[in-house]
Amino acid sequence: MSKSMVRLEPIKYHVPLARPKQGVAGKTGFWRTEKPIVDNEKCIRCYLCEIYCPVNVIRVEPETGVTIDYDYCKGCGVCSDVCPVNAIRMVPEE
Amino acid sequence: MAQQTLPQIPIKKGEPAYKLWIFEPEWKGELPLILNPRQLAEQKRAAILPGHRLCAGCAAPIIVKLASFAFRGPTIVVNATGCLEVATTIFPYTSWAVPWIHNAFENAAATASGVESAIKAFKKTGRLPWDHVDVVVFGGDGGTFDIGLQSLSGAAERGHDFLYILYDNEAYMNTGIQRSGGTPKYAWTTTSPVGSVLPGKTQHKKPIADIMVAHRIPYVATATPAHWLDLMKKVRKGIEVNGPAFIHALSSCDRGWRHDTALAIEVSRRAVDTCYFPLWEWTPEKGYMLTDRSLSIARNPKLKQPIERFLEVQGRFKHLLRPENRHLLRDLQEWVDKVWEDLLNRAVNAPR
Numbered sequence: 001m002s003k004s005m006v007r008l009e010p011i012k013y014h015v016p017l018a019r020p021k022q023g024v025a026g027k028t029g030f031w032r033t034e035k036p037i038v039d040n041e042k043c044i045r046c047y048l049c050e051i052y053c054p055v056n057v058i059r060v061e062p063e064t065g066v067t068i069d070y071d072y073c074k075g076c077g078v079c080s081d082v083c084p085v086n087a088i089r090m091v092p093e094e
Numbered sequence: 095m096a097q098q099t100l101p102q103i104p105i106k107k108g109e110p111a112y113k114l115w116i117f118e119p120e121w122k123g124e125l126p127l128i129l130n131p132r133q134l135a136e137q138k139r140a141a142i143l144p145g146h147r148l149c150a151g152c153a154a155p156i157i158v159k160l161a162s163f164a165f166r167g168p169t170i171v172v173n174a175t176g177c178l179e180v181a182t183t184i185f186p187y188t189s190w191a192v193p194w195i196h197n198a199f200e201n202a203a204a205t206a207s208g209v210e211s212a213i214k215a216f217k218k219t220g221r222l223p224w225d226h227v228d229v230v231v232f233g234g235d236g237g238t239f240d241i242g243l244q245s246l247s248g249a250a251e252r253g254h255d256f257l258y259i260l261y262d263n264e265a266y267m268n269t270g271i272q273r274s275g276g277t278p279k280y281a282w283t284t285t286s287p288v289g290s291v292l293p294g295k296t297q298h299k300k301p302i303a304d305i306m307v308a309h310r311i312p313y314v315a316t317a318t319p320a321h322w323l324d325l326m327k328k329v330r331k332g333i334e335v336n337g338p339a340f341i342h343a344l345s346s347c348d349r350g351w352r353h354d355t356a357l358a359i360e361v362s363r364r365a366v367d368t369c370y371f372p373l374w375e376w377t378p379e380k381g382y383m384l385t386d387r388s389l390s391i392a393r394n395p396k397l398k399q400p401i402e403r404f405l406e407v408q409g410r411f412k413h414l415l416r417p418e419n420r421h422l423l424r425d426l427q428e429w430v431d432k433v434w435e436d437l438l439n440r441a442v443n444a445p446r
Contacts, residue, residue, distance in 0.1 A: 021187040023145030047131035072144040076151035077356030
């Protein structure tokens with residue numbers, strides 16, 4: 001118990017600022033019910049899946065093809081819908 | 095002007111493609127507008143980071159991502175309350191890789207005016223370390239058609255230099271699919287239910303882009319995420335003009351429109367193919383100009399599809415396809431045709 005009810009030391013105050021971070025809602029890959037599986041043999045490197053991915057997790061490299069970050073992929077299926085050669089298929093998650 | 099690339103690019107092999115946008119003071123020049131998909135993938139980073147809480151299959155982050163590919167340098171994003179705002183910024187974290195300011199439902203354009211005035215004052219007193227800082231506003235249809243129209247109109251009248259991107263998902267999706275001024279006629283929402291008495295909403299959609307044309311601001315356009323090249327070009331034009339610019343982007347919502355999550359892009363494409371949502375841009379010098387797919391349809395009317403093609407994939411219009419509601423479908427088709435004919439008469443590049 002302090003002797004005086006008056007606080008003598010100044011209150012530490014800072015502006016509450018939000019920080020940029022990946023995964024604001026955690027690993028959103030847990031939401032997935034269907035998983036996109038890429039057949040890189042079929043892929044023609046048109047980059048449409050990378051351009052249209054709402055969660056921005058698809059990378060297309062000219063040599064290696066498509067890689068998907070399954071930590072954040074929500075499994076919406078937009079990539080398989082826009083793929084012109086059907087190289088991405090959706091399989092049910094176990 | 096010498097064009098420079100974004101700091102920290104090109105993206106190295108194996109490192110994540112998402113990073114914060116950091117522009118050192120004294121950074122000069124402007125980012126190039128890249129329209130080649132391969133170069134775009136190699137050199138551009140999106141302003142929105144993965145792991146946000148928007149629904150699977152939402153088209154709003156696609157619009158944000160494509161718009162951010164067209165940003166020309168340091169940019170401040172102002173966000174009206176809505177799905178995009180509540181889902182990307184959960185305190186103490188944010189999904190935005192660019193400076194971002196939150197504001198209430200009704201004052202997105204007023205906040206942007208203040209930000210733009212502050213930038214102007216900094217520039218005047220020589221305290222701005224960059225050539226230009228752009229202000230981009232993202233607002234939903236509730237925050238633009240209904241609640242935020244007065245602040246948007248005021249900011250357009252005062253002539254502040256900002257770009258307002260409206261992502262229109264045609265109802266208050268954030269609070270549970272209530273009708274808004276942007277909901278089309280005969281659409282199901284929770285406050286305009288479909289039953290034996292009412293066939294969904296009984297009023298037509300507000301022509302928001304034409305309202306902004308009537309303000310005589312330097313640039314107005316409509317866009318969809320399906321036509322990504324068109325959207326990026328329009329965003330760049332809107333940022334480059336000196337004065338307010340407005341882009342009306344159709345953003346499909348799988349929960350509210352009741353369609354499959356994978357069809358987000360397909361629905362937007364059908365909206366343009368059926369002329370339900372024509373793509374055009376307006377400048378005071380040239381007037382209405384059709385772009386992309388809508389220009390093809392104007393040149394070759396055989397490409398225009400019946401409105402059923404747009405309605406059949408959405409559950410909110412399911413009742414219109416029943417045989418007893420054929421007169422409602424005809425009414426909607428007549429309205430779409432009338433708006434399209436009207437646009438064809440006004441467009442300067444439509445064939446006569």
